[in-house]
Amino acid sequence: MAYTLAAPVVHEEIIQKSRFIAKAAPVASEEEALAFLQAHREPQATHNGYAYKLGNLYRFFDDGEPTGTAGKPILHAIQAQGLDRVVVLVVRYFGGVKLGAGGLVRAYGGVAAEALRRASKVPLMEWEEVRFVVPFPQVGRVHRLLASRSWTALEEYLAEGVRFHLRLPAEEKEAFLQELRDLTRGQVRWEG
Template identity: 40%
Template sequence: MLERYKTVRQFGSKEIVIKKSRFIGYAKPVKTEAEALEFIEEIKKKHWNATHNCSAYMIGERDEIQKASDDGEPSGTAGKPILEVMKNQGLKDVAIVVTRYFGGIMLGAGGLIRAYTDGAVAAIEGAEAIVNVLHQQVFVEVDYTWLGKLENELRNRDTRMGDTTFTDKVTLVCLPVASQSESFMAWMTDLTQGQAAIRKGDLVYYIEGQ
């Protein structure tokens, strides 16, 4: 799993007008090619009367799946520029559709490339670019006498936390960045003088800065 990657937060859209043509950019986070294709078809159905619904998507940790469609625009003037925007912004697991309603003014090949580039940028703005960072769940089970000290130390360290469970002992769910999990566990062992039961849980992505 990647330690961090950039994607979009949610489905979103934004419209721009270039020389009387309407360009509506849509973006959505997707995990599979099937999800990407389903999203593209949804937009095509929504805008069945549009002049073009051009699209691109990139999926996979190493961008294994990359596809683009000009949907009737001159070859290389729509789908490829959309894909290039994703590459330039370092996005992963994203599908984008830029819908065009022709306004009567021809844009030419260079104009189309710029327009679909701007449409893709608008789509990403509408869906909000974020960075996902991989965290490691670490369960720390201790006697109640340790709770105040650990909460204070974890707060000072600005450690991301999950829910705390209270039974005959207290279990803290700590969420250090995955690459720092081993040093975190060693620190926690030292902090509790070896009296804590510490184990790893799942690897989970969280949005950077939140």
């Protein structure tokens, strides 16, 4: 199961006189990731390297550091911790000591990884929507089933019964649908 961050996090380290500040946050879309980067970059800093991952979509940027020494290590830190829907920006203020390619990889990746380690994480849930109609005599049973799982559904009253529109965790969909079929004795009509 993949995880995302519960809340934004910031972590700062001084490495060979350079100041590295990692800023990470959960994001739901590429637009949200880009907005976070725009809002949190520090133009006065020497470099603003970043990476983000949203499912199969990922991007990274070195911002003037040698190729592969900033963005890629940040992305690796995200992937190594099994995270998704996450953006990480690492800001560097140059301190006068050159770190070399290996030192930069360790610094950017290490600061990003430490920020992510310190962050609270939550399971990343995929959601699905289902719509179904049950006759009026079965409505009470459906209400009890939904209440047992602490779920709520939108309801629409029709001539033949009630249409339920429900958003549920994808991993629980099949078990719920089977239980609903059993509970209503097959008197359920699926609408998608």
